[in-house]
Amino acid sequence: MALLQNKTAVITGGNSGIGYATAADFLAKGAKVLITGRKPDAVQQAVATLGQETDSFIADQGKIEDSKKLAEYVRDRYGKIDILFVNAGVGTFANVTDVTEEAFDNIMDINLKGAFFTVQHLLPLINDGGTIILLSSVNAHSGMPGASVYSASKAGLNSLGRTLSRELSARRIRVNIVNPGPVDTPILEKAGVPKEAINPEHIASRLPLGRIGQPLEIARLVSFLASDEASFITGAEYNVDGGLSVHPLIG
Ligand SMILES: NC(=O)c1ccc[n+]([C@@H]2O[C@H](COP(=O)([O-])OP(=O)(O)OC[C@H]3O[C@@H](n4cnc5c(N)ncnc54)[C@H](OP(=O)(O)O)[C@@H]3O)[C@@H](O)[C@H]2O)c1
Numbered sequence: 001m002a003l004l005q006n007k008t009a010v011i012t013g014g015n016s017g018i019g020y021a022t023a024a025d026f027l028a029k030g031a032k033v034l035i036t037g038r039k040p041d042a043v044q045q046a047v048a049t050l051g052q053e054t055d056s057f058i059a060d061q062g063k064i065e066d067s068k069k070l071a072e073y074v075r076d077r078y079g080k081i082d083i084l085f086v087n088a089g090v091g092t093f094a095n096v097t098d099v100t101e102e103a104f105d106n107i108m109d110i111n112l113k114g115a116f117f118t119v120q121h122l123l124p125l126i127n128d129g130g131t132i133i134l135l136s137s138v139n140a141h142s143g144m145p146g147a148s149v150y151s152a153s154k155a156g157l158n159s160l161g162r163t164l165s166r167e168l169s170a171r172r173i174r175v176n177i178v179n180p181g182p183v184d185t186p187i188l189e190k191a192g193v194p195k196e197a198i199n200p201e202h203i204a205s206r207l208p209l210g211r212i213g214q215p216l217e218i219a220r221l222v223s224f225l226a227s228d229e230a231s232f233i234t235g236a237e238y239n240v241d242g243g244l245s246v247h248p249l250i251g
Contacts (some may be wrong), residue, residue, distance in 0.1 A: 002030030003227045008081045010074060012036045012061050012118055013088025015046035017185030018135060018222075021215030022085060023050055025223045031083065036061065036070060061088040062110035064117045071121035080127045083226045086115045087135040089153075092191045093146040104149050111153035116160060123168075131174045133225050134161045135218075138179045138241050154179075158237060165235030174234035176225045181241025183213040208243030 009026050013019040014035025026033050027050060034055040037043035043056045057073050059066035074081060089111045092103055119132060126132070139147050140154035158177050165175040182203045189195060204211045218240050224230055225238075239245045 003223060003229065004029040004031035004083075007031045007083055007226070008034075008078050009083035009085060009226065010034045010036070010070075010081055010122065011085040011087055012059075012115075014056075015039070015042040017187060018180065018183060018215045018218045019085070019087040020046055020050070022087065022219040022222045023054065025216065025219040026083075026226070027051060027054065029223055029227075031226075032078075034074065034078075036088070061114040061118055062106070063114070067114070067118045067121045070118070071125060074122065074125050078125075080125055080130075081122070082127050082130045084119065084122050084126060084130075084132045085135070085222060085226070086118055086132065086157075088114065089135065089187075090191065091147075091150045091187050093150065093193065095146055096148050099149055107149045107153050111150070112156045112160075115157055119160075119164065126171075126173055128171045128173065131176070131226055131230075132161075132164065132168075133222050134158070134175070134177045135222075136161075136177050136179045136237075138181045138239055138245055140179060141245070161237070162235055169234065174225075174230065176230070176233060176235070177237040178218065178221055178225070179237060179239045179241065179245075180218050181207065181213060181239070181244040183215055183218060185215055206244065206247065207241070208247060211242065213240065213242055 009031045011019050011023050014023045015037035023033050023035050036057050036059045038060040040058050047054045047056050057070055059070045134157050136157045137154040139151040140158045161175050161177040188198050
């Protein structure tokens with residue numbers, strides 16, 4: 001039997017990057033998949049390439065009203081789901097002195113507040129024994145200059161995951177956290193970082209494995225955590241970062 005046969009999954013921000021790759025991997029492993037996204041054209045294009053059996057819902061995960069509407073749609077369409085992958089996120093980067101309140105709110109609204117209320121609204125629809133995976137970042141534990149708000153939003157998400165794993169254990173809902181290192185997706189370009197300022201060779205040279213990750217390399221771990229193969233894993237955090245988090249000072 002395929003790894004995710006008979007499972008129904010909701011993936012937030014599934015039209016691009018890691019969310020898209022995870023949707024493709026979930027589908028290949030037998031799951032029914034609904035992706036969300038905020039841009040109808042981008043979502044439609046993703047569905048066209050993932051396959052028409054992929055369901056979609058237009059929602060801005062930074063807006064609580066949209067999370068409520070998503071939950072209503074999911075309840076009416078599926079009744080219950082098995083997997084919630086909270087993936088939608090944005091990264092904008094600036095030194096502390098340059099961060100505006102608007103930029104702060106935008107990151108927190110999507111990465112932390114939006115994640116929180118997406119979980120809250122979908123929780124009654126997750127089957128007992130189901131699972132939630134939160135897509136965080138190695139930034140949750142690092143002190144990267146220019147990433148104060150992004151890193152704080154992800155650190156908050158990891159904290160949320162730990163609490164949820166305890167609160168939801170009575171319903172046997174497993175909650176785990178994935179912390180990617182640098183992955184080849186359009187996230188920085190979308191944040192307005194000029195292409196020439198992104199130096200993939202430099203980033204790759206800082207990683208013990210000597211390269212940036214591919215979205216599918218994150219998706220495969222998410223699929224495992226979403227499956228019954230991970231039945232004894234909850235409250236755990238996994239770095240998928242080419243060894244970045246153990247980069248030695250010397251050697
Ligand atoms: N790439 C990396 O190096 C890296 C490393 C660590 C963690 N992450 C995390 O990985 C997750 C996925 O990012 P990615 O790298 O795959 O970037 P991406 O390709 O930009 O994917 C992000 C997805 O989230 C969606 N999204 C963003 N804000 C949204 C909102 N308000 N409502 C609904 N959807 C929204 C995006 O939609 P649009 O197409 O409309 O923007 C897109 O589908 C994020 O949480 C990110 O923080 C990425």
